[in-house]
Amino acid sequence: MAFEELLEDPVIQKYLHELVGPTGMPVAAAPPDGEVTDEELAEELGLELNDVRRALFILYENDLASYRRVRDEDSGWLTYLWTFQYDNIPENLEEEMYRLLEGLEQRESYEEDHQFYLCEVDSIRFEFEEAMEFGFECPECGSPLESMENSRLVEAMEWRIDQLREELNVEHDDAGAGA
Ligand SMILES: [Zn+2]
Structure with a gap:
């Protein structure tokens, strides 16, 4: 839970806020420890899926999140599993x-x-x-x-x-x- 300490720093909060904006802030401010899908985040945080995806993409662009794609064997759908990389902050x-x-x-x-x-x-x-x-x-x-x-x-x-x-x-x- 090292993320939590990082996120108490007002400089880091401000930095994240400037990156993702107010709508993306719930995503940026609550990084889970392991992998998570955009749908899971949207449901957990009560946000629109598009807002979650937008925030994730900004974090990705700034090397603060990465993803890997997994194909569901039954449905054939691709799922994106996201990992937050706040060590780069x-x-x-x-x-x-x-x-x-x-x-x-x-x-x-x-x-x-x-x-x-x-x-x-x-x-x-x-x-x-x-x-x-x-x-x-x-x-x-x-x-x-x-x-x-x-x-x-x-x-x-x-x-x-x-x-x-x-x-x-x-x-x-x-x-x-x-x-
Ligand atoms: Zn004048």
């Missing part, structure tokens, strides 16, 4: 964090390398070159475009990036970015 989560970190780093350098101008009426942001093309007037409403300070945003991003690096034990190394 920590590894998946780490990959997610690496992706997040990479995205944040790219976004942060974009924010740092550009100067922005804002129309306060429409809340539209322009890069410097765009703003210059428009003569520092909003193309929508004609208001003057104001130079926009984004250092707070950059700081918040840096803070999150440092946090992620720490969690992942990644050295601060700009030369290695973008692999």
